[in-house]
Amino acid sequence: MKVAIGGPLKLGFRPWVEGLENIPATGPAILASNHLSFSDSFFLPTMLDRKVTFIAKAEYFTTPGVKGKLTAAFFKGVGQLPVDRSGSRGAGEAAIKSGIEVLERGELFGIYPEGTRSPDGRLYRGKPGGLARVALATGAPVIPVAMIDTEKIQPPGKVLPKLMRPGIRIGKPLDFTRYQGMEGDRFVLRAVTDEVMYEIMKLSGQEYVDMYATAAKRQIAEAAKAEKETQKEAQKEAQKEAQKEAQKSGEKDGERGRRELPDRP
Template sequence: MLIYSMTRQSIRGFISAFCRPTVTGLENVPEEGPFIVASNHLSFLDSVIIQALMPRGVAFFAKAEYFTGKGVKGKLMKAFFEGVGSIPVERGEQAASVAALKTLLDLLDKGQGIGIYPEGTRSRDGLLYRGRTGVGWLALTTGAPVVPVGLRGTERLQPADRNTIVPRHFEMAVGEPLYFDKTGPDHSLPARREATDRIMDAIAALSGQERAPGYNKPPAA
């Protein structure tokens, strides 16, 4: 816990000093109890930014290979992602997806905060894509409030063709929590879709992005 707190404070200090972000709405984060952060996704750094700037801890998934690298670089990456509260997950495997979902439920049951990107992957054209219904499933199953977040300008911090981070001003707007009736896992797909669409509408209002008609797709390998 001490390492986690120190890592978050260090990253927050770096971001504040070199990026001078405009951050609004932090008072909308519940002071206690479980909550789900649902954000648009523009940059590899989005999770780290949200984890560092939020007043409470937020657990995001990160690719498992970030935790298994070799040598000094691998150890540093593992320490960093563990330090900000990231959770390793294998991508593209059904069993791993089920285990990941259970991990999120366990964290919410413990009264903690989790983060999710309803779009599924980063937007590379700046559009806000249709939300996948996992966030709606979590909200209806647990009854945890959903805190929408709109990020603007984070894609400039690490352009797609660069491995280095370039300090740039960005904005993070945190909206009022959205509440859904707790139904447990036995709810209909239309109810899940309706909850997800409501969440995406809130994200769109905060991010100011133009909406895309369909789902986002990960880049070709």
């Protein structure tokens, strides 16, 4: 399945890659990537010779329709693991456990430290619960990865993707073994995560925002809702004014008509 979908992706989009030499030929490693688009989970595994396992939303495996079936088939084919994220803490623990198991098998584990796709193309604060805990529990090196321009391929609201060249920039491995055994220290988890996000920022050239992407999405949604309500109120006021003007105009026409009526004999 990876060959069946990866071949057309390479041929149609011709993605460029820098830093492939930073991916170890064997052994465990964590690929920590920014997250700009749904297609990130297609392009990155496609361009690597080794299998990389990401924790994917369970919805990607259960979405109906042709697109949903193709997505589920691809994710299964490249070894992606579905995780139900509806339960907060339970889902996080399940994802961490799955990541540790992947690395203990000597494989590549992929993770998006932001926790969700960027709502506006900027780089947001990394969540320390997953990436740092997995890294410290396993001692696996963390390889920062920057996806470039993938959000421009299929912007929100567009059905057909744009044929353009996205990019992948892979940084040098980061060693956090000095912190092993300290995965219970939240300050250490924060420091590890921030160091990784800094490297991703340098690779991607994105503007960094010191807040979580989930919070940014809520703010954007609330702002859009408020704007919609404002527009609705403005339309109501405009309609009221139009009705008043129409009423005044009708009254003036009626008065004019009465004045123009001929006097009765």
